[in-house]
Amino acid sequence: MRGEVICLGIESSAHTFGVGVATSSGRILANELAVYRPVDSGIHPREAAQHHASVAHEVLERALERAGIGLREVDAVAFTAGPGLGPCLRTGATVARALAYRLNRPLVAVNHGVAHIEIGRLSTGFRDPVVLYVAGGNTLVTTHNAGRYRILGETLDIAAGNCLDAFGIKVGIGPMPAPELLASRGERYVPLPMKVKGMDVSFSGLLTRALSLARTGHRVEDLCLSLTEAVYSMLTEVLERALALTGKKEVLVVGGLARSRRLSEMVSRMVGLHGASFRQIPDDLLGDNGAMIAWTGLLMYLHGMTVPIEESRVRPRYRIDEVEVPWMADPSRS
């Protein structure tokens, strides 16, 4: 008999369909994924959902094989309930419900943002970090306080990743990381409006200005440089404010945009000024993935936070501060 509890997690909130397997000792046995890559432009929710449905079986098989377990060894099945794109979320939820029903195992509905933080804590060993969550669809600064991850600041309009992706696509170089790669060939910084409000940020004015400068003949490389520098400066600044406000000593950057080297470099320097520490999350656990859903699902399952299949609807606008995180109050687990 093995002594570990095993949770299988399914992620499908946006581009990625992922299946992960996590154990109660904090081991990630598998983290397999397939990514929908639209050729022409941004994500089309319906097409992405079709992609997820078509790869689900194969990704699941790969994950089980990598984990070296059979389906029967799974103790709980977790899925991303939100936030995310409705059609994509529903595809993952359907697979999870079918598995839970067939195996007669409890179902766990996971908040995608909480999962990014939990896999970050697991992989870095941080206990109580201030977190910058930056991705294509999300931008917020959060930290744990009184049983939940509280939102200290967030975007007032579009997400940071979305701003950079949209710029890249519209000037014809493609989404991230293209704008950051091209920024290294930028020579001149063109001033752009950096709108910071308390710990909130706004990127739509920045995007509009950068696009209009692109139309009036500014070099795309210079604009990439200016835009990435402006966006990352704003993000680092609100993170710095949150760090100063809370007095905490650990900093995580999670979500797809955490892959940015320049952003990591800025955050790392900022954190050093405050005598705090910053650790980077391994690349395979940074973007959207199934392992983070499996691990968070496991924490929830161990705290009795399961959901009946008939009540397991998806929540495209699920906020991070709606979720209770009782494991943060329990030092033996954190």
Add this chain to the structure above:
Amino acid sequence: MDGGPFEELRVLQVGAEAVVRLVRWNGLLLVAKTRVPKPYRRPEVDHQIRTERTEREARIMHRAKRLGVPCPSVVHLELSTSTIYMQYVLGDDLRSVLSRREGDIPSIARALGAYVARLHSAELYHGDLVPSNVIVQRGKPYLIDFGLSGHSPDIEEHAIDYHLLDRSLRSGYPEIADAFMESFRSGYEEVAGPLRTREVLERVEEIRARGRYVERVED
């Protein structure tokens, strides 16, 4: 500056963005607020941010003062070091007033609402309206830290002021947030009128909903 040098007294606060010192000049107590360079930013970005905000802070504070909104008087501006010298307002910041539940909090909230509405009616916004940026002196709220303020007729900017205050109260003082915001609203409405107040509150709701899951820009 004319009238002799500044005599450094002590550091009042080291914030995320600025260092605030108490200085004496010609017998007057002044606050010197210096935006410090941030080595993590590109020098051009750093210079842009510090200069823009320092200039804007002095300009908007001056205009707010003329509108009768209590805030420190600007005495001197030194852009080369991004430093503002301003009147020293003695008092407690609103955070400690709220934590200790002292004084007539509804009346402070109402007065604050009226002052913020006065700024908004003149198409100004504060941009960082949180309890730590309000100093209470003998029951009267003074607005400080105008670094993120600006001039705009756009209702969005005014609603953001409202939203920031509401959210920071809800996260910091959940038990009294509702009562505080209700008094704030009544003070705001006295100046801005019921129609405008309703429009602002509708926009606040919209901003809140937007944060719930940010829509992507699609081609």
